[in-house]
Amino acid sequence: MMGYVPASTCGDAIASSTTSASDQYKTSTTTGRAMPARTTPVGTRRTGSSAGYDCDVLIVGGGIVGLSTAYAITRAAPGTRVLVLEKEHGPARHQTGRNSGVIHSGIYYRPGSLKARFAVQGAAEMVEFCAEHGIAHDVTGKLIVATEREELPRLHALIQRGRQHGIPVSELGPSQIAEHEPHVRGLAAIHVGTTGVCDFGAVAGKLARLAKDGGALVRYGTEVTAVDRRPGAGVAVEVAVAPQAGASSQAAAGRTPARTSVVRARAMVNCAGLHCDRVAQLTGDVPPARIIPFRGEYFELDSAREELVRGLVYPVPDPAFPFLGVHLTRGIEGGVHIGPNAVPALALEGYDWRTVRPRELAAVLAHPGTWRVARRHWRYGAGELRRSLSKRAFTKAVQRLLPEVTEDDLVPAPAGVRAQAVLHDGTLVDDFLITEGQHAVHVLNAPSPAATASLPIGREVAGRALEALRATAR
Numbered sequence: 001m002m003g004y005v006p007a008s009t010c011g012d013a014i015a016s017s018t019t020s021a022s023d024q025y026k027t028s029t030t031t032g033r034a035m036p037a038r039t040t041p042v043g044t045r046r047t048g049s050s051a052g053y054d055c056d057v058l059i060v061g062g063g064i065v066g067l068s069t070a071y072a073i074t075r076a077a078p079g080t081r082v083l084v085l086e087k088e089h090g091p092a093r094h095q096t097g098r099n100s101g102v103i104h105s106g107i108y109y110r111p112g113s114l115k116a117r118f119a120v121q122g123a124a125e126m127v128e129f130c131a132e133h134g135i136a137h138d139v140t141g142k143l144i145v146a147t148e149r150e151e152l153p154r155l156h157a158l159i160q161r162g163r164q165h166g167i168p169v170s171e172l173g174p175s176q177i178a179e180h181e182p183h184v185r186g187l188a189a190i191h192v193g194t195t196g197v198c199d200f201g202a203v204a205g206k207l208a209r210l211a212k213d214g215g216a217l218v219r220y221g222t223e224v225t226a227v228d229r230r231p232g233a234g235v236a237v238e239v240a241v242a243p244q245a246g247a248s249s250q251a252a253a254g255r256t257p258a259r260t261s262v263v264r265a266r267a268m269v270n271c272a273g274l275h276c277d278r279v280a281q282l283t284g285d286v287p288p289a290r291i292i293p294f295r296g297e298y299f300e301l302d303s304a305r306e307e308l309v310r311g312l313v314y315p316v317p318d319p320a321f322p323f324l325g326v327h328l329t330r331g332i333e334g335g336v337h338i339g340p341n342a343v344p345a346l347a348l349e350g351y352d353w354r355t356v357r358p359r360e361l362a363a364v365l366a367h368p369g370t371w372r373v374a375r376r377h378w379r380y381g382a383g384e385l386r387r388s389l390s391k392r393a394f395t396k397a398v399q400r401l402l403p404e405v406t407e408d409d410l411v412p413a414p415a416g417v418r419a420q421a422v423l424h425d426g427t428l429v430d431d432f433l434i435t436e437g438q439h440a441v442h443v444l445n446a447p448s449p450a451a452t453a454s455l456p457i458g459r460e461v462a463g464r465a466l467e468a469l470r471a472t473a474r
């Protein structure tokens, strides 16, 4: 028997089922994956509007975007049964917990883009959210510093853009740069008033608690492994439930197999970050872009040299690669982070060169966009690789902004991996990308500044998910 779970126990399906998948799954004709051989089709046990379903909206991914979406649904439509499934044993274990912690002002983004709208609005909301919930944050402002003449026109264009967005910017000459940052050198700079820092991991944790207070269930250690979509009815999702972290030495050694279960939902939201394209494919939808994982490596300033940097210092971004360019960030906990660079990761969660997952790597290499990016941008790539493999080269890049820094001042710090969506023709998707399939909403590109923008993004995704619910009910 497949583990059918009454609708009233939304999410308890995951906690209770001990069913083995092997004898109960057949191949789906839509996705070619092992799928539940359903004893009761989704939605047939209806006695009320939600009978037959374990929940209304199932959200895949407990990063800041998934949790913000859950929170937004519980606020916009109280009573909607929301279930968040996260494969790790806690929230924010990937991009959300491994970033620069900067509340971006939104100054870089093209007017009219989702990034511009959600970042400008999201930055203000993030500051309010942190203040309201006692999460450490600071609106420090930041300097964007031109160190070469050829960067000056781009710096001036940024001033115009900032003003278009209503962001407070002021122009600085070399002596004014020194007033803000005595050890930083540049030809000219702008000061952006609304940039800040916070702990996005803590924000995600708070969003999870608020969503739970609003009636949502958040299950950790549960990975979505297959999806069976029934047009007009909803989705049945196969879930692998990992043994509790630290539950037993056997489990810790990976000898206890994951249990599987099936959860039925009227609509599904895919906020799976680095895995979002794969999860979209599980539903049978064809994502217009694939994720290429780019690792961002950091150093931190040795504590004895932290006085070299007071706040946030950025180079003028290259419009082709706005996320490139090593910057200096005094984080909310006081230390100074330097980085990140951007090198191809050899696994979706490849936080160092030793982590290689051949199957994930093969999928990335099979994407035609990967080769086109490589051909088009190999020069940049080579520079980033050099700075990854040579601390001396990395230090040299930092010295452009901070001439006094030496190799000995830099201490390696944990890396993050960016989920960058890339089209088949090799174009890096610049804007946030949210698409819809039947009974499904997919967040397919949520790179920086998506943590800053997570509150408005969550509302946007929630609105689309509620619309998908209404479509199922019709």
Ligand SMILES: Cc1cc2nc3c(=O)[nH]c(=O)nc-3n(C[C@H](O)[C@H](O)[C@H](O)COP(=O)(O)OP(=O)(O)OC[C@H]3O[C@@H](n4cnc5c(N)ncnc54)[C@H](O)[C@@H]3O)c2cc1C
Binding pocket: 060, 061, 062, 063, 064, 065, 066, 085, 086, 087, 088, 091, 092, 093, 094, 095, 096, 097, 098, 099, 100, 101, 102, 103, 104, 222, 223, 224, 225, 271, 272, 273, 274, 275, 279, 296, 340, 415, 416, 417, 418, 419, 446, 447, 448, 449, 450, 451, 452, 453
């Ligand atoms: C190096 C770096 C620096 C950055 N700096 C900043 C910054 O300063 N400011 C800023 O605003 N943004 C920054 N960003 C971007 C920001 O971190 C991300 O945009 C944001 O965290 C994306 O959140 P997310 O929820 O989409 O993804 P994630 O945080 O990656 O969450 C996705 C979750 O889905 C889970 N998942 C995946 N597949 C499954 C599955 N099958 N079943 C269940 N769960 C699954 C994963 O375990 C993960 O927890 C940075 C990113 C990086 C990598």
